[in-house]
Amino acid sequence: MTRQKTVVDTLVVGGGQAGIAMSEHLTRHDISHLVLEKNRIAEAWRSGRWDSLVANGPAWHDRFPGLTFSGQAPGDFVPKDQIADYLQAYARKFKVPLRTGVEVKSVVRNTGRAGFTVKTSDGMIEALRIVAATGPFQVPVIPRIAPVHAELYQIHSAHYFNPQQLPEGAVLVVGAGSSGVQIADELQRAGKTVYLSVGPHDRPPRAYRNRDFCWWLGVLGLWDATTSEPGKEHVTIAVSGARGGHTVDFRVLAKQGVTLVGMTHAFEQGVVTFRPDLAENIRRGDENYLSLLDAADAFIARNGLDLPEESAAREFLPLPACVSAPLSSLNLAEAGVSSIIWATGYATDYSWLKVNAFDQQGRPLHQRGVSSEPGVYFLGLPWLSRRGSSFIWGVWHDAGHIADHIATQRRYSEFQP
Structure with missing residues (x-):
C-alpha cells in the first residue's frame, strides 16, 4: 500500500553522507524537508566496497563536525562498516527525517505553479525544491575496450570484495587510483600473480614530518582549491589508509611482486596491449609527491615549526625492470590471467531528474551546487565548490552553503510589501 501524497518544502534525494549533512543544515534553518534513500543509509559503504577497505583519511579529519568516531583513536583509519x-548514528543524533527503501522514479517541474512533482516507488511527493545528493559513485564504468571473453572473470572494483571470490589464476587490475592500488596490493599479498595497469596519477605522501597529508593539504590551502589543475581533470589520486596507512609507492609494489604495465589500450584475440607511458606516469607521480614535500618544507621554514626532518622521504628505490623495460602487450592465456578488475571509476545517473539543469554531455550545470534550474541543487560531487567537496567534512560545508541559499530564497518568496 502506497502513502498519500507528501508535501514538503525541500526533498533531498540520497541518504548517504551528502543527504545526512543536508538534513542537518535544513533543520538548523527550520526548513520542512524529507530525505529519501532507495536502500539503507550509506549503502555504498556496506555493499559497494571491498571487505578490507578503510577510510583514506584519519578519523580526526574524515568526519562531520558534530560527532567523533566511537572507539577510534584520532589517527586511526576507520573500517568501511x-x-x-x-x-x-549521525542521522539519529540530528533526527534526520528519512525514508529508506524508497526510490525516486522522476522529478518534473510543475506547470503554472511552484515546485516539482516527484514520483517515487512509494507514492507522489510535492516539493518546492530538490537536492540531488546521490553523490558521484552511481554507475560503475567499464571501458568499451573490455574484451568479450566468456572464460575471463571480469568485474568492476565496486563488485570486488575479497581475493577468495576470484578464480584461480593471475589478475589484471586496470586503474591505479586508490581503489586499484589497494586491490592489487591485497591480491598480491593473498598469493595472486598481479599485473597493475598504471595511468596518470597524483601520489601524495601518507605523512611527512610527523603530519598526515590531510593536515598538509589543509595548512597549505590545497583543500580549498576551487578548480583542478588544467590537464588533471581525470587524474586519480593514489593514497591508502590500509594497514595503518602508508605512502603508495609503485617501486615498492613492483619489488613486492606486482608487475606494473602502462595504460591499457586494447584487447584483440586474447592479447592486451599497453600504452608506452608507464615510465612517464611514474615520473609525474613522483613529481607530484616531491612537490608536496617541497611545499611542506617551505611552510615549516616560513612558520618556524619544530617538526622532525625526514630526509628518507626523498629516497626512492631504483626503477624496477617492469618500468625500465615495460611490457607492450600480454597474452592473457599464456600469462595465466583469468580475471580482470576494472578500477576505472564511476558515472553519474540523473535520468530521474527531468529538468533543465545539465549540459549537452549530461553534466550538472551549477555554481557551488546551485543549479541552472531554479529550485534544483546538487550535492556530494567532486569539486562541487573546492577540492574537499567529495569528502565527509567537505560535503558538510557545501550543504551549509546550499541550505543558506534555500533559506534566502524562502525569505524572498515570503516577503509581503
Missing part, C-alpha cells in the same frame, strides 16, 4: 554505522 564503521563509517556506515557512524553515518547512521
